[in-house]
Amino acid sequence: MAAAEPKRVRGRKRPAPLSPDRLEILVTAAKKSLEDDKAEDIKVLDVTGRASYADRIIIATGLADRQIQAMATHLQETLAKEGMKLKRDAIQASxxxxxIDCGDMVIHLFKPEARETFRLEKMWGDDSPKAESGSGYEPV
Structure with missing residues (x-):
């Protein structure tokens, strides 16, 4: 039986899903990178089975443009060291x-005002349908 083709996302082929162990390694590396860059209020959301585009969403706050840009650059370097090379269009910035779209993991870096406006934790956290735990960190 042939392996399933990766899904297309907005006209591009989505990479094959990561194994759960590999995903956890990347989530841990990303979280450590954010902690090292003094990101605030880091949340890891397990959205397995609830979001069609990812299994983990990482949300963090930076206080200044330079801090957020440095966090994004360091995340890209950290993930590359872990063997994940991001495509040029994987990073969208305003x-x-x-x-940062890493396939099975999506990372959002916000200024405080934008984080409050979009409230992704409320959309994807415990109050949303089918919140699950069991992955070494608590779902929000």
């Missing part, structure tokens, strides 16, 4: 928010 003045208030940086989104």
């Amino acid at each position: 003045s208030e928010w940086v989104l």
Whole structure:
């Protein structure tokens, strides 16, 4: 039986899913990178089975543009050391928010005001449908 083809996401082929162990290694590395860069209020959301585009969402706050840009750069370097090379279009940035699409893991870096506006924790946390735990960290 042939392996399933990766899903297409907005006109591009989605990479094959990561193994649960590999995903946890990448989540841990990303979280450590954010902690090293003094990101605030880091949350890891397990959205397995609830989001079609990812199994983990990481949300963190930076206080200044330079801090958020440094966090994004260091995340890219950290993930590359772990063997994950991001495509050029994997990073989307605005003045208030940086989104890094790592396939099964999506990272959002917000300024405080934008984080409060978008409230992703409320959308994907415990109050949302089918919140699950069991992955070494508590779902939000």
